[in-house]
Amino acid sequence: MQNNRNYFVAIALSVLILIAWQFLYVNPKIEADRAALELQQTLDAGAGTSADGTPAATGPATNGALPGATVPGGSSENRDEAVARSARVAIDTPELSGSINLTGARFDDLRLKRFHETVDKSSPIITLWSPAESPDGYFAELGYVGDQASGQVPGPQTVWTQEGDGKLTTTTPVTLTFTNDKGVTFTRTVSVDDHYMFTVADTIENRSDAAVSISPYGRVTRLYKPTGPSIYVLHEGFIGVLGDLGLQEVDYSDTEKSTTIEPGKATGGWLGITDKYWAAALVPPQATPYETRFSHFSDGRPRYQADYRQDAISIAPGQSTELKNLVFGGAKEVPIIDRYETEYSIKQFDLMIDWGWFWFFTKPMFQLMDYFYRYFGNFGIAILLTTIVVKALFFPLANKQYASMANMKKIQPKMEELKAKHGDDRMGLQQAMMQLYKEEKINPLAGCWPILLQIPVFFALYKVIYVTIEMRHAPFFGWIQDLSAPDPTSLFNLFGLLPYDVPHFLLIGIWPIVMGITMFLQMRMNPTPPDPTQAMIFNWMPLIFTFMLASFPAGLVIYWAWNNLLSITQQAIIMKRHGVKIELFNNLKGLFGKKAGSA
Missing domain, CATH: 2.70.98.90 (Beta-galactosidase; Chain A, domain 5)
Known part of the structure; x- marks a missing residue:
């Protein structure tokens, strides 16, 4: 469990470093380069x-x-x-x-x-x-x-x-x-x-x-x-x-x-x-x-x-x-x-x-999306269908991981017994839990694998959407008229209802919010980590990703939200097949009830 906690702390620190790098270095550098170029053009003129x-x-x-x-x-x-x-x-x-x-x-x-x-x-x-x-x-x-x-x-x-x-x-x-x-x-x-x-x-x-x-x-x-x-x-x-x-x-x-x-x-x-x-x-x-x-x-x-x-x-x-x-x-x-x-x-x-270093993965992904586009005439639909194909390819591995998660739900009573038995002996509790995981053949990180599996696909899709001109000015539906650009709406002016513009870093559009909600629900399908640090990371990660992905192309955010929804459905089916109760709503009730009680 100590390694488990270190793993999640590393994820949180990595996300914070990326955000700090964007706001403290990349954005100021872009502005400085732009100002220098404007000065040079003035001198040239x-x-x-x-x-x-x-x-x-x-x-x-x-x-x-x-x-x-x-x-x-x-x-x-x-x-x-x-x-x-x-x-x-x-x-x-x-x-x-x-x-x-x-x-x-x-x-x-x-x-x-x-x-x-x-x-x-x-x-x-x-x-x-x-x-x-x-x-x-x-x-x-x-x-x-x-x-x-x-x-x-x-x-x-x-x-x-x-x-x-x-x-x-x-x-x-x-x-x-x-x-x-x-x-x-x-x-x-x-x-x-x-x-x-x-x-x-x-x-x-x-x-x-x-x-x-x-x-x-x-x-x-x-x-x-x-x-x-x-x-x-x-x-x-x-x-x-x-x-x-x-x-x-x-x-x-x-x-x-x-x-x-x-x-x-x-x-x-x-x-x-x-x-x-x-x-x-x-x-x-x-x-x-x-x-x-x-x-x-x-x-x-x-x-x-x-x-x-x-x-x-x-x-x-x-x-x-x-x-x-x-x-x-x-x-x-x-x-x-x-x-x-x-x-x-x-x-x-x-x-x-x-196409980048992983051209052997990136280019075939584009070709698959382009095939769907030529059939349906909408790259947004092509992204959704490509996501289904990718999910099908990863199904055997994901199925194994979700099955492990379902089994983890089954041993919740035994885990509660161990907590009662060891009391404040954290080291003894961790050793007992690891032994239990070994006996039941359960991977305690199973809940993270579905998210980690998305990362290489995410970067390949990011490359496709960002570099291919076919995605430039490609519309989806409604307010998304360019899948290669960020969602233009913002929560902080009520998605355009209030007559003022908001700073760029507060452009948290509808699709990023949908993505954050689906990510939150997906994580609530899993048992709450017993360690307080891990539990805190699980609670904050969807919010961090919502802000971080808000500036990404809308096509990527739509992919992530759709992928989360498919993952929730897939996990629910597997849990039901293994006779495990789906406690999404109980987890939500417990989470918000605990917050209300603590307030």
């Missing part, structure tokens, strides 16, 4: 701007350096002005709208038609990429580094010429051309599928009298850092799977400390920048080696860049060569990402979605 707000071009690109290492100015130009000031090719697909900048053939104007900034369908659609001149500059670019013999090669300042005047759609690719002063012609054909993948096919024809040597490069550059708080369960920042080097996840702060991180040379794979729901990624030719780099430049306007550079390609006079790159810009929808991995043979492209 007043710093002036360069000609295009981007790293200066490398001129004729004869220095062998990848563009991106020189200083861009700040910018106060709004996004629409930045888009309007350059010649462009329009992009119009069922999923995307935007344009390609003919200067640099740069992907720097992209919006996602199906996704809005808020639950309100009239709110603006999500903007992914913006011109470098705008405050939220973010773009993808493919170009070349040359030498004296090659002459000027396509880079940030190159003005391409469009053949014809059509827009880029899923059925109509666009062709861009550029010929330099040495007679080398670059022909670029850009196509896009029905979702988020651009195919960039380049043909390089050497019409000069000498061989030329050029190195292809690609970069994703972001001229700001996201303002949202960072969460330890989710990686946001630089990402890539670089051939045999495997998965690379580099935080923004890592490059701020080290300036440049160079994982090394790789063959195959991809790299880019990821957010919670969106990503920009480059997929180089999968059979050609390339050097990779994740960088932070602070020599002017701060910016973050993921880039690669392939080995030099030599093109003889009168000869030509072809290259094909892929550019991804869009939402990290699981079926689409998985399809790209298979269709284009991109190594571990599915790791763009942060």
